[in-house]
Amino acid sequence: MEVVIGKTAGFCAGVKNAVEIAKKELINNKKIYCLGELVHNSQVVKELEENGMITVNSIDEIPDGEKVLFRAHGEAKKVYEKAKNKKLEIIDLTCKKVVLIHDKVEKESKDSFIIIIGKKNHPETIGTKGFAGNNSYVVETEDDILTAYINFKKTNLSKVYIVAQTTISSNYFDLLSKKIEEKFIEAVTVIDKTICIATELRQKETMEMSKDFHIMVIIGGKNSSNTKELVKVAEKNCEKVFCVECSDELNEKDFLNIEKVGIMAGASTPNNSIKEIENKLKNYN
Numbered sequence: 001m002e003v004v005i006g007k008t009a010g011f012c013a014g015v016k017n018a019v020e021i022a023k024k025e026l027i028n029n030k031k032i033y034c035l036g037e038l039v040h041n042s043q044v045v046k047e048l049e050e051n052g053m054i055t056v057n058s059i060d061e062i063p064d065g066e067k068v069l070f071r072a073h074g075e076a077k078k079v080y081e082k083a084k085n086k087k088l089e090i091i092d093l094t095c096k097k098v099v100l101i102h103d104k105v106e107k108e109s110k111d112s113f114i115i116i117i118g119k120k121n122h123p124e125t126i127g128t129k130g131f132a133g134n135n136s137y138v139v140e141t142e143d144d145i146l147t148a149y150i151n152f153k154k155t156n157l158s159k160v161y162i163v164a165q166t167t168i169s170s171n172y173f174d175l176l177s178k179k180i181e182e183k184f185i186e187a188v189t190v191i192d193k194t195i196c197i198a199t200e201l202r203q204k205e206t207m208e209m210s211k212d213f214h215i216m217v218i219i220g221g222k223n224s225s226n227t228k229e230l231v232k233v234a235e236k237n238c239e240k241v242f243c244v245e246c247s248d249e250l251n252e253k254d255f256l257n258i259e260k261v262g263i264m265a266g267a268s269t270p271n272n273s274i275k276e277i278e279n280k281l282k283n284y285n
C-alpha cells in the first residue's frame, strides 16, 4: 500500500512557536498556568502538563501573581485587563497573524460595523470580537446575516468591515461575505479575507489529494476547527475519510485491498503523531 503524507500536514508556524516557547518556559518554571487548551491535541497537552503546565478554563482559577500562557488563538482585550489586575505575568503566545486581526478590527471599529465570519464559540473568534467591541457580530451561518443586519441598523454607522476566523474554509468565507454584501446594500463594505495562508494551502492540498487517493486519513484533535474543515474538504472527493487523533483509532480491516492512502494533518498535530500513523499504515501490507 502506498502511503503519502501531504507536504502541508502538521504544525503551523503559530502552533509551533507556542509549543516551543511553552516547553522552554517549563524548563525554568515548576508551574505555569495555561488559559484553555494550549493546542487542540491531547498528546501535546498531556506532555506539557507532565512538565508542569496547568490548564485552566477561566482566568479566575489562577492565583494572583502567577505566570500564564495565552495560546496562539489569542484572548479578548478584557482578559488582558483582568490578568493585569491579578498581577499575572503573561507569556503571550498569540499568533502574529491573529494579533494583526485584533489590531485591524480595533482600528476599524471606530467607524465601521465589524463582522467576523467564523464559529461563534471558537476561542479565536471570541478573542477577535473582544477587540472589535460592541458594534460587531459573528456570522457563523447564513441565518446569522439578518441578525447582524438588525444590529448594524441600530448603530449610526455606514461602513461594514468583514474579517474571517483564520481557520475557516475559503469557499465558505467567499459565499457568506458575498451574501453579507448583498444584504448590507446601503453600506460601504470592505472584505478583508483574513484566513491564514497556512490553512488555505492545507485545504487546497487536501482537496487535490482527496481526488487521487482511495482513503484519506486526517489526523487532528477532536476539538480542532481546522481539522474538521479538512475532513469536510476531503469528503467532497474521497469516499472513505477517517479522522483520528492517534494510531490506536485505525483499524486494519478498513485498509484491506487499498492501494493508495493519503495522510493530512491539522495545524495542532505534531510530527511524531504523523510518523506513528504512517508507520502503522505501512505495516498493514
Ligand code: SF4
Pocket: 012, 013, 014, 015, 072, 073, 095, 096, 097, 098, 166, 167, 196, 197, 198, 199, 267
Ligand atoms: S493557523 Fe495560521 S493564524 Fe492560526 S495559529 Fe496557525 S499560523 Fe497562526
